[in-house]
Amino acid sequence: MSADPRRAAIDRQVLEWMREPRWSYNEKRFEELALELFAFQFEHCEIYRRFCTGRSQTPQNVKTWRQIPAVPTSALKEVELHCFPASEIAHRFRTSGTSTDIRGTLYLDTLELYESSLLPTFRRFMFPELLLPEDRAAIRVLAPSPVEQPDSSLSHMFGVVLGALGGPGSDFDVEKGELLFDRVLTVLVESAASEVPIALCGTAFAFVHLIDHMNQRGVLIGLPSASRIMETGGFKGRSREIPRTELYAELKRVLGIPAERIVNQYGMTELGSQFYDSVIRGPSEPRRKLGPPWARVVIVDPETGHEAATGQVGSIVVVDLANTGSVLALRTGDLGRAILDGFEVIGREPGAEARGCSIGADEILDRTSP
Amino acid sequence: MTSDEIAENFARLRIAGERLKRRPIGEVLDVLGAVLDRWRDPDSIWRRDLEDRLPAATGFTAPMVAEGLRRALGHWTSDALRELANRELGPIDALDGGSNRRVSGFDTTAVLLAGSIPMPSLLALIAPLALRSPVLAKAASRDPLTPHLVAQSIAEADPELGRCIRVVDFPAADGDCTRALLEADCICATGSDATIAAVQSQARPPRRLIVDGHRLSIAAVVAPEDAACRSQLAERLAIDVALWDQLGCLSPIAVFAVGPEPARAAALGEAIAVALANAETNWPRGTVDAATAHAVAQQRAEAEFRRAAGHAVAIHASAATAWTVIVEDSPKARPAPLHRFIRVVPIPDPAQLLDAIRPLAPHLAAVAIEGFGEETVGVARALAQLGASRVCAPGSLQSPPLDWRHAGRGVLAPLARMSDIETIR
Secondary structure: OOOOHHHHHHHHHHHHHHOOOOOOOOHHHHHHHHHHHHHHHHHHOHHHHHHHHHOOOOOOOOOOHHHOOOEEHHHHHOOOOOOOOHHHOOEEEEOOOOOOOOOOEEEEOOOHHHHHHHHHHHHHHHOOOOOOOOOOEOEEEEEEOOOOOOOOHHHHHHHHHHHHHEOOOOEEEEEOOEEOHHHHHHHHHHHHHHOOOOEEEEEHHHHHHHHHHHHHHOOOOOOOOOOEEEEEOOOOOOOOOOOHHHHHHHHHHHHOOOHHHEEEEEOOOOOOOOEEEOOOOOOOOOOOEEOOOOEEEEEEOOOOOOEOOOOOOEEEEEEEOOOOOOOOEEEEEEEEEEEOOEEEEEOOOOOOOOOOOOOOHHHHHHHHOO | OOHHHHHHHHHHHHHHHHHHHOOOHHHHHHHHHHHHHHHHOOOOHHHHHHHHHHHHHHOOOHHHHHHHHHHHHOOOOHHHHHHHHHHHHOOHHHHOOOOOEEEEOOOOEEEEOOOOOHHHHHHHHHHHHHOOOOEEEEOEOOEOOHHHHHHHHHHHHOHHHHOOEEEEOOOOOOHHHHHHHOOOOEEEEEOOHHHHHHHHHHOOOOOEEEEEOOOEEEEEEEOOOOHHHHHHHHHHHHHHHHHHHHOOOOOEEEEEEEOOOHHHHHHHHHHHHHHHHHHHHHOOOOOOOHHHHHHHHHHHHHHHHHHHOOOOOEEEEOOOOOOEEEEOOOOOOOOOOOOOEEEEEEEOOHHHHHHHHHHHHHHEEEEEEEOOHHHHHHHHHHHHHHOOOEEEOOOOOOOOOOOOOHHHOOOOHHHOEEEEOOOOO
């Protein structure tokens, strides 16, 4: 809990919401908390205050959570942003990236909200059938443990998930930067033989590695039908990328897990909450990203800065009450589109032909990096 | 389009090419020069047709297309074509005989076009023909119009020459058609890194392979103290940015403002903003997709945040994403979303200019410079040494001469086969 009494009061209300067994997407409750948190962050984070006043947006004239000025996530690569004294920084999560990338950092004085947000959300969208607190599942994580990568929010998340939901046979399968193929395959074969379903979690690229390895060895495994996959992250800085539809088709072919049981998680270091594909919770509904009641997404028309029309592609802005120590409103680098009560993430079409013969300096920087 | 149809096109082109080889090169240049003159004439049916139809095909606005063509084609004359040939190939009269040097084109040339800016397509199609090499061109998906019009204009001027050029349309992902096209004896390809890599891996040697990846340009100026001079410079820089919506390799992505007073760079940025607002009135920017608008909005928001964090960053921008000027406070390289998004980067000391530009050097096309006084020649030479294939004045970036050595090489010479016949006793 925060040392600041005003923020501690906000933390308590948010934590209370996170700990309720039945989720309620109460708009009024979200509005009040979001505006209260915005006012607090405006007051306690000088940079954010200047950012807001530069836009003539203050707690006095921001009337709804949709109007809260959103900080671009990329800006966190250059600026240390928190609304508590630097002396109280207890954790630093750094964004992933190649060695040549500048990495963004999320500064936290407490992990309580972060952990309290991630767990019920993961459970709801990955294991809706685990109804009792003591229910457990076999979970293998194709990512390093938090001990090995303490500054990775993803590893931390998986650590919390394994601690709370991981049953017998759950473990991390990346050590010293290497995916332990033999160990993973042994576990998968055992799962298939024993008919005990398994959940595989990891980065999309880790799954590409696993598929490549299984293809090289000519291994196909039919996992039990209740097995599932959670994959997250993109391919930036990787030697190879494949479209998600192709990745899912390959996962079905080598592991027997159909797309309907593969969940993409949309999260980022800068966010305390995550969003998940709806497919396991609502298999008959359109695939879309859903999140917890204390985190909302608005799709913004980048031309106008206003909320995009239904179905229109726009910038994804997240307002997350779990971010009490930094800023709650973040403008992500992603494009998306609203679908029903959720959204989908739309990447720029890979290989799309440029209209001219010029090139963005970001691409050049990518190319000229050693 | 199928790979068999492409092979049939090649067969027809080879037959037409045999007749072309027998024509004097001077005669062919005269025909192509006349074609260029027609394209330069704003009242010609070809130019009018292109101006009418290019906006719908590419998303550019009609006023911008008209102004871009006016400025770009102004110097592309029949005389300029002859001078180009003379300079790169040698005296024209001597090329067909009476000289110890023989110059010829390849039996076939394939041209893979990219992007939506028409002038590179025009020149890419004319150049092989000038060497009497028949051309099979693949139109860019972003501009399916220009190459067809160019081919038609050549056929109208000279039906026999018209039989030496064919334009095909097929998706870039069509591997069979691409492989068939790469059977040409000479291949000219423009495009992204991925396109170039694919062409290089698929073209079977021995073949002449001429490839061009994407490039960029910049401006480096000493910002004037005088407000009127500053406005005038800003107007010319704004033209360079606005034409072709900053999507050409001759479009500057940044203005490096050299001088010890940051206030002058800031004032120049402000003046460029005024000029870009005027440009938007005269030659509005074309349509952009959501990803482009998102990139512009993201970069604006990042700049706002840097300003909030205490950096001396100024942001001048239209209400929507039509144009943006960011005055930075450091030469750190940052993303360039293009589509009329320009950064003004202050460089306190001229000695630091080259260091600031160096990260861009491998991709540098042209640099517009002004205000260096007696140092102008030295600065220009240093920029050329760094890799710029063209150093020019602001306001003229989008009007390259016909003989601009794009990518540092010639226009015709790379497509030519040259033979020197020595004296044999």
